[in-house]
Amino acid sequence: TSPTVSRAGSVTPAVTHLSLKGKSLLKVILLGDGGVGKSSIMNRYVTNKFDAHLFHTIGVEFLNKTLEVDGNQVTLQIWDTAGQERFRSLRTPFYRGSDCCLLTFSVDDNQSFLNLSNWKKEFIYYADVKEPENFPFVVLGNKVDVTERQVSTEEAQMWCQENGDYPYFETSAKDATNVAVAFEEAVHRALAADDKADHLIPTDTVKLHRKPRSATSCCS
Numbered sequence: 001t002s003p004t005v006s007r008a009g010s011v012t013p014a015v016t017h018l019s020l021k022g023k024s025l026l027k028v029i030l031l032g033d034g035g036v037g038k039s040s041i042m043n044r045y046v047t048n049k050f051d052a053h054l055f056h057t058i059g060v061e062f063l064n065k066t067l068e069v070d071g072n073q074v075t076l077q078i079w080d081t082a083g084q085e086r087f088r089s090l091r092t093p094f095y096r097g098s099d100c101c102l103l104t105f106s107v108d109d110n111q112s113f114l115n116l117s118n119w120k121k122e123f124i125y126y127a128d129v130k131e132p133e134n135f136p137f138v139v140l141g142n143k144v145d146v147t148e149r150q151v152s153t154e155e156a157q158m159w160c161q162e163n164g165d166y167p168y169f170e171t172s173a174k175d176a177t178n179v180a181v182a183f184e185e186a187v188h189r190a191l192a193a194d195d196k197a198d199h200l201i202p203t204d205t206v207k208l209h210r211k212p213r214s215a216t217s218c219c220s
Ligand SMILES: Nc1nc2c(ncn2[C@@H]2O[C@H](COP(=O)(O)OP(=O)(O)OP(=O)(O)O)[C@@H](O)[C@H]2O)c(=O)[nH]1
Pocket: 001, 032, 033, 034, 035, 036, 037, 038, 039, 040, 041, 051, 052, 053, 054, 055, 056, 057, 058, 081, 082, 083, 084, 142, 143, 144, 145, 146, 171, 172, 173, 174, 175
């Protein structure tokens, strides 16, 4: 729609049964081909509005939404990126620090589905994800309100299963189908991945023991 701008939303739905561990901000990023509906999904979720004549995004935009997680306030910072190839260098610097990535395609556009792998690769590279197999991706097949589909539910589910067992949601920003549940799943995944990373830290500990000096090992 316009170059990097930020706005704030203030809706507070409840998400429960999540372990927060002091986190108060979660960054969720939407990636996918131009025109699949990323801006519309974000706008539907944060402002509950839909615009049938949106302009392409240039660079990135973000909106905040406050959620309640186990009685605590968490800010969900949703980053909407420009899907068109010509804006690649404007969007990629914003991938770092994401807690969850929503890979988005449109069910009436087969090419946008085929491009999911490229979006995943681009994200992993520019976000500098250290353990791609543990990163929480969620896949959205948007525009399910349209009648002429090019991608079946089964095909999309299969891709998700084969590429990391990602959750898959068929959404419509137009009529609000599954938009909120998809973001709630993103929050769940982000917090679960954070939990897992916490558990991994002790295994990285290096034990340093001074080796007893032996009579033959000394050279000075
Ligand atoms: N029928 C239908 N149209 C949609 C839906 N979501 C978005 N659109 C329309 O698709 C067009 C593109 O939507 P955007 O939200 O701008 O797509 P985008 O992915 O943000 O596009 P870029 O900014 O170019 O990356 C707009 O005309 C929207 O109104 C949907 O769920 N159903």
